[in-house]
Amino acid sequence: MLLQFHPWASAVEASFWQILTQRKMDVFKLDDSPKSILGYYATGQQVRVPGKDTTVAMPARLCLGTGAFPESPHVDHNTLNRIPAFSFPAPGLVKNTNTIEDFKALDKTALFKMVVDQIWQDITSGAALQDPALLNKFLLLTFADLKKFKFFYWFAFPALLSEPSWTTDTMRDIGDVWSPELVEQLRLQVDQYRQTYPSSQAGFFLIKESQGQVSVARLQDWDTFTAGSTEDQITVGFADPSSLDHNPGWPLRNLLALIQYQWKVTKARILCFREVPGKQDIGASKFFTAQLPSYVPLTECPKAVGWEKNAQGKLGPRVADLAPLMDPTRLADTAVDLNLKLMRWRLLPDLQLEKIQGTKCLLLGAGTLGCYVARSLLGWGVRNITFVDNAKVSFSNPVRQPLFEFEDCLEGGKDKAETAAASLRKVYPGVNAVGHSMSIPMPGHPVSDQNIEAAQRDVAKLEELFREHDAIFLLMDSRESRWLPTLLGAKMQKIVINAALGFDTFLVMRHGVGQDREYHESHGSTGLGCYFCNDIVAPTDSLSDRTLDQQCTVTRPGLSAIASAMAVEMMVSLLHHPEGIRAPADKADNDDERAQEVFGSALGLLPHQIRGFLSRFKNLLISGQAYDRCTACSNAVLTEYEQEGFGFLMKVFQDAKYLEDVTGLTKMKEESEDLDMEWEEDSEEDDMM
Template identity: 70%
Template sequence: MDVFKLDDSAKPVMGYYSTGQQARVPGKEKTISLPARLCLGTSAFSEENEPEESHARRQVGGADFKAFDKVAFFKSVVEQIWNDIVSGQAVYDPMLLNRFLLIAFADLKKFKFFYWFAFPALQSDPAWTTSEMQDIGSVWSAAQIENLRFQIDTYRQTHGPRQSGFFLVKEGPEGLSVARLQDYNEIVQSNGNVQITLGFADPSSLDNNPGWPLRNLLALVQHHWKISNIRVLCFREVPGKQDISASKILTASLSSNVSATECPKAAGWEKNAQGKLGPRLADLAPLMDPTRLADTAVDLNLKLMRWRLLPDLQLEKIQSTRCLLLGAGTLGCYVARALLGWGVRNITFLDNAKVSFSNPVRQPLFEFEDCLDGGKDKATTAAEHLKKVYPGVNSVGYSMSIPMPGHPVSPQAYESTHKDVARLEELIEQHDVIFLLMDSRESRWLPTLLGAKMKKIVINAALGFDTFVVMRHGIGQDHGRDISEVPTPLGCYFCNDIVAPTDSLSDRTLDQQCTVTRPGLSAIASASAVEMMVSLLHHPLGVRAPPARTGNDGLAEDEMLSQTGSALGLLPHQIRGFLSRFKNMLISGQAYDCCTACSDPILEAYEKEDFEFLLKHLEDVAGLTKMKEESENIDLDMDWDEDDDDDGEMV
C-alpha cells in the first residue's frame, strides 16, 4: 500500500502454484481431490523475483473495480502469451506460458478485499483430444519412477523456477532422463529412436482432467515443432514426501496439424465460491484486533491526503511528535482532538482543576459522570477519555499546579512548589511541542521561559469573548542562529509587555474567574494552533522559521507561499482572530531584549539560580525598572503652534 499508493496501473506480480494433491477422508478408504492452489507470498512484488518481461499482472481497480474493462485486460495478456509462442521466446523461457491476471480492490476502511484471478488457456482450433489418463505406475516401473523423481529434482535445482514447470522426458536404452524444451530439436536429431514425453507441473488433482497449463504448452509444441500426437506426463507430487505416484500419463492428439496464424481465443476467469464468474471476497475485519483496525484507519485517511494532494506531507514526523498540553480545559480538549486527527500518538495533559458541571458541554473530553462527587481530575480524565476515542494514543495526565509570578509561595508550600517546578522542567524536556492553553496570563510565564531555555516549539492560544490569539514563540535572542537565514528572532507572549506578569486572579469576582467566550471560538483557536504546529514541523528551519510576509507588499499569493518554505503554505508568527467580523490578522513581533520571559538576563538568571529565581522581582532582572526610570527622566521639548486654538491641541 505504501509503495503503490493510489496507482491503479498494472503491476508485475510473481505467483507460485502447487501440483495437484489428494487427501484421504478420515475414517474412510476414499480420497478427495484438493483444489489447485496459487500462492502470492510476501515476495510476490519483489523486484528480485520479477522476470525481465512480466509474466503476471496485477490491477488495482479502486473505485472503478466493477467498471474496469476486464475483457480488454484479459485479451492483452492472452496476446502476450501468443506473441511469446510465435516469437519462440516461450521455448527458452517456458514460464511465460503461465501468465495470469489478478484484479483486486481493497476497501481498507472495512478490511474487505475483492479479488478475481484469471489463468488464460489458449483454445486450439481444431481442439486437441486426449486419451484417458493413466497412473504413472502403469507405464513405468517403480525403479524408473524413482529415477524420474530424482532426475526432475536435479533438473529443478539446475535450471531454476523459470524452467521447472515444463520439461521433456527422454526414454531410451539408458533409461529416463529430463531435458529442457529448447533441447527438443537436438534430441530428435541426435537419436531418432528416443521416446519423448512432454512433461509439465500439473496443478490439477482430478483423475481425468489435466490442469490449464497444458493448453498453452500444446499450442507451443504444435506451433514450433508441428507435433500433432505426443505423450504427456502430468507431474504431481506430494510435497516433502518424495512421492510422485499420483502423476498421470495421457496422449494428446490433433486431427489437423495446421498452425494458427492469428491469436486464438482463450478462457480462464476463475469462478467464485458460489460457482459463478465473479470476484471473491476476503473479509478480514472479524479476524483483526479493533485497536489495530483503528490504527490503520487513522493512518489511511492521512495517507490519502498525502497521496492525493500533498506528496511532501511528513506524516511520520507528525506522528512521532510528543505534545505537552498545559491546560485540559476547553482549549486543551479541542487541541487534543485535532492532534489525534493528524495522527499524533503522544499527548500529555497537565492541569490542577477538577471537572465541573459546566465543563462537558464545552469541553468534548468530559462527560456528566466526571462531574459527580466533586469532580474528577481534569488532566487524568482527559487522558483516559482520549484513549477511548483512539486506543492507539499514548496519553497521560498530571494533576499539578504551575508556579506563577505575583502568587506568593508560603513556607508550607515551598517544598511542593519546588517539586512542581522540577516536574514541569522534566515534562517540557521530554516533549517536542508545548501548548500553552491556560486561563491566566501569569500561568504561561514559567513554561514560556523554559521553552525558550530548552529551544522548544511553544504554541500559545488565548481567548477573549469574540477574539483569540494563536502564536508560536521564538526562542529568545537566539545568538547561535544563522543571521542570513533568520535575521530577526521572534518574540514570545510577553515580549510586548513593559510590566512583569502579576496576580490577575485573586481580585476577580466569581463571574470573572471563568473564561467567557462565544462557544465556537475555542474550537477555531484550537484548530489554528494545531495547524500552525503542523506547518512549523514542515519548515526546514523548524522553531527558527521566519514569519510569512503579508500585507501591502505587492506579493502574489504563490510568492508568499514560497517564502515560508512549508509544504502547507503560509506560516505566520501570530494569528489574531475576530469572530465578530469573521476576520483573521497575521502579525509578526520580534524578541524584546527586556522581556520578562525570554530575554537573556532572565534566562541567564534562571540558569544560575534555578528555583530561587522564581521568588525574585522580574522587572528588576529583566531591566524594565531601569527602562521606566530612564523614560521618566527624559526632558521632553515640545513646540506649540502660535496659532493654536483655545483647546491647546499639540502638533
Template identity: 50%
Template structure:
C-alpha cells in the same frame, strides 16, 4: 483411453494480504493502477480423514497469497513452491467491473507462451493474474484470480489402468530418494532419472542433456502436485504438458509423477504420490503456435465472477480504528500534498498545559492530525459548567466534586481512539506574584522538577492556561530547552495564537519574540479580587475551537518547514490566501509568528514581534539566570515583587521614562489659551 482431467487452482487469500494491500494502496499506490508483481505459493496436495466414514477427503488445490506476497518472500517449507504473478488494483468499483478482462488474461497467457517458445523457460508456467478493488471505508475487497492454462489439442489421455500409486510403479526406494533431493532443492517441475539404487533430479530446461543416455521407459517428468484427488492431477500439469508439446513434439508419450508427499509415510502409512503414463497424438498445427487458454476462477456460486472478502466483521475494532483514523491524512498525499510528511507529525510528542476549553479542542485537532502522544497538565476538576464547552467531558465527570481534568481528558482520548498514548497529570504550575508558603516549598520544588522532566520528554508545549502569569515558567523552560512553544489566549471575541521564537535567530537573522516580549511589566498576580466574569474566560462559544484549531494548524505548518522551530516569519504584507509553498518553506503554506483573530470582523491578522532583550520570559538574562541558579531563581520570581524587573533592567526603563517626562517643558499658559 480416458482424457486427463485436471483439478483447477483455488485461491486462498489470507486476511493479512488485505491489510498489506490497504497499506500499499494508501501509502504507495495512491491513484496508480499500474500492474505490479505479486507472488503466491502452493504445496503438495493434502487430504483429511473423515472421522465417521474413514474416507480420505481431498482439500482444495490451493494457491495461497499472504502479506509477504507483495514483498520479497521468506523461506518456504519443503515441498512448497513459489508462483509468480501480477496484480492490478482499480481505483473504483466501476473501473473494476468495466475492466477489459479478456485483454488482461490474453496479456498474461502471452507472457507464459513467450517464455516457453523464446526463453525455453518454466519459471512462468504457474503465472497467475489478480485484479482487485479495495473499498477502504467498508473494508470490502473485490477480487478475481485467473490461472492461465493452455488447452491441448488433441487432448492428453491416461493409459493403462489410469493413475496409480507411485510407490507401486516406481518403488519405495525411488520415492525416498526423490524426497531427500527435494528437501534441499524444491522446485515446481523437475526431471527424474535412475542412478543406481537411487535417482537424480534435474531441471526441465536441461531435458535433452539430462536424458541423453536414458531410455524412454526410465525418463520421468515430475511436478509438485497441489491436488489430492486420486484421478485428477493439479492445474500446473496443464502448462507443463503444453511446454513439452511445443518444445519436444516428438514426445507423444510421457511418464508423469504427481509428487504429493511432503513427509515420509509412517511404517503403517501409504505414499500419496501418483503415477501415470500420458499419451497424445501428433498436433494438427504447428506446435509453436500459441493455443487457446482458460483459467478464470469461479466464485463461490460456481460461476465465472469475482469474489468479495468482507473483513469488517472479523477485524479487531482497535485495529480497524488504527487503520482508519489517518485515512483522511493519507488521502491528502494522493493529489493535494504528496510531499506532506505525516510521520513527522505522528511522532511529535505534545504537552498540553491546561485541559480546559482550549486544551480539549487542541487535543482533538492534534488527534485529527495523527499525533499519537498527548500529555495533559491541569490542577482543576471538572465542573458542571465545563461539559457543554469542553468536548472531552461529560455530565458524569462533574459528580462527587468532579474528576481531575487532566486524567479525565486523557481517559476520554483513549475511549475515542484506543491507539493514543494519552496521559494526564494533576499538577499546579507556580507563578510570579504568587508567593510560595514555607510549608509548600518542598511540594513546589517537586512540581517544578516534574514540569522540567515533562519538557525534556516532549517536543512541543502548548500554553493553554487562563491567566497571564501561569505562562511565565513554561515560557522560560521552553526557551531554555529549545522546545517548540505554542501559545493561545482568548478575549471576548478576539484571540492570539503564536509560536514562541527560538533562542537562536531564524535563518533570516531575526529572533522572534515570545508572549512577554511586547510587555514592559513583569507578570504579576492577576487572579486576586476578581469578579465572577473575570474569574471565568468569558468568550463567544465558537472562539476557543477556532483558536485551538489555528494553533494546531500553525504547529503542523511549522513541522513541515525545513527549519522547524527556527523558521522565519513571512513578511507582514504576505497574503495568507496566496502563500506559495515554494517560497514559504512549508508545504502547507505560510508559517506566521503571530495571528490575531477578530471574530467581530471574521478576520485574521498576521503579526511579527521581535524578541526583546529585556523580556521577562525569553531574554538571555532570564535564561542564563535559570540555567545558573535553577529553582532558586524561580523562587525569587515567585516570591519577590519587582525581581524580574530588576533582573532584566525593566526597572531602569521605568526610571528613564520618568526622567524623560520630568525633562519635558510643559507650557501651561499655551495649554490654557487653546
C-alpha cells in the same frame, strides 16, 4: 472428451474474520453448531498483462465478505439481494469450533455428506428449481484463535459426480456461434431477467433461440418454455466463474445433476455466461454441448467431491494470520495512517507524517482549548500527548470540552488531566496519553513556607516534562500561568505554541528563539518574540478578587475550536520548515500566488501570530520581534534562572516586580518618569515667558 471443470478458489476478506470474531464473542459463544452464511461469486475474466499482448486467466473465486452473516437465522431472498452488483449468491454453512483440538477431531466426512445430502434433497424435491442458488451450497470449517488472531479454515464445495461422466465437444466463443445481433439480444434479456427475479435465480436460466429472436426463462419454467422447441433451440445457461478457454466452472456440475434428474436429459447445450461487469460485454461467453455416453437413471444420492486444497496443493486446512489487522488497536492505527497517507499520496508528497507522529506534545491546560487541541493532534496522527491541569471537571465543562462527560462531574468532579488522557485513549487506543494533576507556580502568587516543597516539586516536574516533550501548547486561563512555561520553552529551545481567547477574539502564536543573536545575525533574520515580549510590565496576579465573569473564560462557543485547530496547524507547518523553531514569519497574503513559491513550509504560510476576530470573521497575520528586556525570554531572565534555579523563581513568585528589576524595566521606567518631569518643568517655564 471428458468434461472437466475449473474448481473453486476461496477468497476470504479480512473483514469476514473480524465479523466472525464478533459473532463468536457476542452471539455464538460456546455454540459450535453449523450456522448459515452467504458467499458470492462473479463471472470469470481474463486480465491483460501490462506491456504484453497476452492475458492471464483469473481464478474462479468464491468470496466471503462483510455481508456473509445474515441477520436472520436463514439466508432469505432479502439477504441474497445484498450481495455486490454483478455477482451471484452461494449459500453455505460455517461450523466454528471452540478449540483447535475440536477442529482437528471433526468428522469431516460426516459434515461433507450432510451438505451433499442437502443438495441432493433440494434437487429431488424441486427446491433447487425454485431457488437454483442452492446448487452452490458450500461448507466452511473454522477455528478462531482469538488471542493470536489466527484462523484455521477448510472449505468444501460439494459437487455431485455422474457415472458415467459427462463428455463434451469443443468450447466455442459465443461470437462464433451467434451473430452480434443475437448476442446483444441475449445480453439485454439476461439483464431484464436479473431485474425481474431475485438474485437466487440470476445465476441459472434457460435460453431459447427461434427465428432470430432470443428469450430467457427460469429453470422451473422448463416444461412450458421448451414446449414445441427442438433440442438445438434450447440452451441451459449459467453464470460461469471460470475464465479458462476449455473448462467451465464448478457450478455446472450440480446443474447437470439437476437437469439429468428432473428432465431425464442426456444431451444439453450449455452457455457459459461470462460478462465484463459494467461494460455491457458478454463476448467471453462460451457455447458447448454436454452429453452422457449412456443414460443411467439417478435414484439415489450420487457420490461427491469438493474439498479445497491448501496453498501447498494438498488436501488440508489453510491458516489466516491476521494479527496485524484484527487487533482493533492495530486496525485503528492502520485507518489513521491510511487517511494521512492518502493526503501524501494524492496531494502533498513532501508531507512528513513520521515526523508529526513522533512529535511528543505537552498540553498545559486540559480545558476547552486543551480538549480541542488534543483531538486535532490525533487527527494528524500524533501518538504522544500529555496533559497538565490542576482543576477538576465541573458541570459546565462537558458541553464545551469534548473529552469530558456528565459522569465525570459527579462527586466533586474527576481530575481534568487524567480524565482527558483516559478519554483520549478511548477515542484512539493507540495514543500514549498521560495526565498530570499539578499546579504551575506563577509570578505574583506568593508561596507560603509550608508550600515551598510542593512548589519545588511542581517546578521540577514541569522541567522534567519540558525535557521529555518536543512541542508545548500553552492553553491556560490566566496570563501569569504562561510565564514559567514560556521561560522553560525559551531556555530549552522547544516549540511553544500559545493560544489565548477573548469573547470573540483569539490569539494563536508561536514563540521564537529571539535571544539567539548569533544565529539570526548569520542568517540575516530577526528573532521572533514570545507572548510577553510586547509587555513593559511583569505579569502579576490577575486571579484574586475577581468577579464571576472574570473567573471564567467567557467566549463564543465556536471560538476555542477555531483557535485550537489553528494552533495545531501552526505546529505541523513549523515541523515542515527547514529552519524549525527559528523559522522567520511569513507575511504574504494567502491569495498571492507568487508568494506560494517562497513559503518555507511545505504546508504554506507560517506566520508568527494570528489574531482572529470572530465578530468580523477576519484574521490578521502579525509579526513581533523579540524584546531584549522581555520578562520571560530575555537573556537576563534566562541567565538568572540558569544561575539561581528555583531560588530565582521563588523571588518572582513572591514579587513579580523582581522581574522588572532583573530585566532593567524598572530603571527604564524611572528614566522615563524623569524625562516626563523635565518636560513638564520646561513647559511651565515657557508658559511664564
